[in-house]
Amino acid sequence: MLERSHPPLLEVDRLSRHFPVRGFLGRRVATLRALDDVSFTMEDGEVLGIVGETGSGKSTLGKTLMGIHAPTAGEVRLGGTRIAAPGLRRAASVRARLQYVYQDPGASLDPRWTLRRSLHEPLRIHTNWSRDRREAKVQEIVAAVDLPRTHLDLYPHEISGGQLRRAGLARILVLNPQLVILDEPTAGLDVSVQAAILALLRELRREFSLTYIVISHDLAVVRSFSDRVAVMYLGRIVEIGPTAEVFGGPRHPYTRSLLAAAPRVGGPRVTESFLLLGEPPDPLQLPWGCRFRTRCRLAMPECGGLAVQLDYEAGHGVACPRWRQWDMGHRPAPPGSEAPWPHR
Amino acid sequence: MTALLDIGEFSLSFRTASGTAPVLERIDLAVRPGEIVGLVGESGCGKTTIIRSILGTLPERTALIEGGHIRVDGVDMLGGGKAAQSMRGRGLTFVPQDPFASFNPLFRVGTQIRDLLRWRAAGAKNARSGSSRQIVEAAISAMLDAVQLPQSILAKYPHELSGGQRQRVMIAMAMLPQPRLIIADEPTTALDVILQAQILSLLRRLAVERGVSVLFATHDLAAAWEICDRIAVMYAGQIVEIGPREAFFDASRHPYTRMLLASLPEPGRNSEVIPGGVPNPLKPPAGCRFNPRCPKVTAICSEARPTLAAIASDHLVACHHPWPANAQATHA
Known part of the structure; x- marks a missing residue:
């Protein structure tokens, strides 16, 4: 790494969040390691995508960054300042710089408030601005998300779903956040609506120099x-x-399987050559070492003993000691010669 | 070849408090024996309504059949006769979107599968005698192997199963009565990519092996591309295009289909937005219902509804101004 004059926008350092699983009389019977020893950094203006299956810890990561969950271990720094660590209380000024967008941002509007009141509320909490100054800011943001000014006096049920979404985004933007966490921004949407939302998010990012x-x-x-x-x-x-690089030349066996499983219009039928069998193991009884080794075709006994760390090579990190072996004699088995189904 | 599922000129309206909503307009769709047909379209376009019409699960008080016919293997499914009743669950089975909602949470999975077979399996009437019970058990056990589930799953309750396992059990239950047609309504929407690939490959493999036809409704174009032989696109209660899988994605003719494909996110380009919104179901536009959003619209589009006509072999388009086969433009 080069010596740098200023710290990256976001530094996540060995962040963990574990949830206790309680049994009879509230006794702790197990620990769910929803997020375990995660580290990465982000530069200003970057868009970082986080992918994974259900239960992989994507949302726990987002919510721990956001401060909704307190970390069990590790810390998060925003512009060099520590914002999350075990036992650390987050300052209000930090909360304004970081915003979380749920799947349907429109649903976070109060149905009994006009849009104007909903949009003023974050400014009333986080600033001591005068009413006029707040109103000017609200007008500016409403124009930016392409919502007619007349809509400010309407209630959420009076406007369409797409406009509601814009209003929800406007509510987040009035505070001038630096980092916005988008949790499943397109889940459950039709492709044409999805395209419109993605276009809007891209435009807002340019206009407000956001990091996503x-x-x-x-x-x-x-x-x-x-x-x-x-x-x-x-x-x-x-x-x-x-x-x-990750999509073009995936290195980790799991990434390869994930990409191979996604059907692409115009591509070959993935179901004819698809390899990965089984489902993830019970999250309460995770395998030691590499967690993918129970389903991995490269797995060796030593994968269970190692503490597998992300190994960076020119900005591309992979947590697998054996990924280079993939192309050496480990050709995928032809379809039909499948491994026996792992009985649970 | 005669069609196994034959829907012709089928129109349906829903009575609502604010008027009658013509939700399906003159639907023509056929599924041939052994074929997997995708029914794609955005939410609210009428996919599920077609499926519910075939299955006979329309809300009786509000649904109004305006005309047309639905036949499965020659049996009329709209009249509600005995033949239609015995077709459902035997010759015609269903894989739902949310398998969890289809199980009874109080009974073990094995009990529910055996109950199904007692009433719905071929020759089920004799299943109370010892020897035929053994045949049923053997059929269940063979089917569990086919869907790659351990036998121990029979002793479990639905909540003990993972999402992928539940969907496998659903597919097993749809296959066990040895149907000729399976209707699957968004069977993989709630699943992750890897599970989706596993379930789709299972469904396709079993259907091809057993020569079962599948009507696969989805809003996910990539999933339709993955398993279908032919694909039908719906927009606002009309079928706009039906074509073989390859022609559909490489040489689609209807402007809506092209715009839908262009709105898919692809590496190297930003997805394009279809301007405008879905029409109000109570007052759909006259003529072609896509005309207010269409780049090629002319006067005739709002005067006459284009009929579904063959434009190439096995490729039907309902459009007054279809794109030529090789045109690359998606947006005018």
């Missing part, structure tokens, strides 16, 4: 939208790097 973390299980969205991508599996980042 995009959490999604939709690989196509992440691929078209992000500069860098991190692949998570069972609470850990298994691969991180520039989007074109």
Whole structure:
């Protein structure tokens, strides 16, 4: 790494978040390691995509960064200042710089408030501006998200779903955040609506010089939208790097399987050559060492003993000691000669 | 070859408090034996309504059949006769979007599968005698192997199963009565990419092996591309284009289909937005319902509804101004 004069916008350092699983009389019977020893950094203006299956810890990561969950271990620094660590209380000024967008941002508007009141509220909490100054800011943002000014006096049920979404985004933008975490911004949307939302998010990013973390299980969205991508599996980042490199030349066996599983219009039928069998193991009884080794075709006994760390090579990190072996005699088995189904 | 599922000129309206909504207009769709047909379209376009019409699960009080026919294997499914009743669940089975909602949470999976077979399997009437019970058990056990589930799953309750396992059990239950047609309504929407690939490959493999036809409704174009032989696109209650899988994605003719494909996120280009919004179901535009959003619109588009006509072999388009086969332009 080069010596730098200023710290990166976001530094995540060995961040963990564990949840206790309680049994009879509230006794702690197990620990769910939803997020385990995750580290990465982000530069100003970057878009980082986070992909992974359900239960891989994507949303826990977003919520721990946001301060909704307190970390169990590790810390998060925003512009060099520590903003999350075990036992650290977050200052209000930090909360304004970081915003979280839920799947349907319109749903976070109060149905009994006019849009104007909903948009003023964050400014009333975080600033001591006069009413006029707040109103000027609200007008500016409403114009930026392409919402008619007359809509400010309407209630959420009076405007369409797409406009509601814009209003929800406006509410986040009035505070001038630096980092916006988008949690599944396109889940459950039709492709044509999805395209409109992605276009809006791109435009807002340019206009307000935002940095995005995009959490999604939709690989196509992440691929078209992000500069860098991190692949998570069972609470850990298994691969991180520039989007074109990760999608073009995936290294971790899990990333390869994930990309091979995504059907692409115009591509070959993936179901005819698809390899990865089984489902992730029970998150309460994770395998030691590399967590993917129970489903990995490169797995060796030593994968269970190693503390597998992200190994960076020119900005492309992979948490697998054996990824270079993939092309050496480990050709995928032909379809039909499948391994026996792992009984649970 | 005669069609296994034959929908012709089928129109349906829903009575609502604010008027009658013509949700399906003159639907023509056929599924041939052994074929996997995709029914794609955005939410609200009428995919699920077609499926519910075939399955006979329309809300009785509000649904109004305006005309047309739906036949499965020659049996009329709209009249509600005995033949249609015995077709459902035997010759015609269903894989739902949310498998969890389809299980009874209080009974073990094995009990539910056996119950199904007692009433719905071929020759089920005799299944109470010892020897045929053994045949049923053997069929269940063979089917579990086919969907790659351990036998121990029979003793579990639905909540003990993971999402992928539940969908596998659903596919097993749809296959066990040895149907001729399976209707799948967004079977993989709730699943991750890897599980989706596993389930789609399972569905396709079993359907091809057993010669079962599948009507696969989805809003996910990539999933349709993955398993279908032919694809039908719907927009606002009309079928706009039906074509073989390759022709569909390489040489689609209808402006809506092209715009839908252009709105997919692809590396190297930004997805394009279809201007405008879906029409109000109570007052759909006259003629072609896509005309207010269409780049090629002319006067005739709002005067006459284009009929679904063959434009190449096995490729039908309902458009007054279809794109030529090789045109690259998606937006005028």
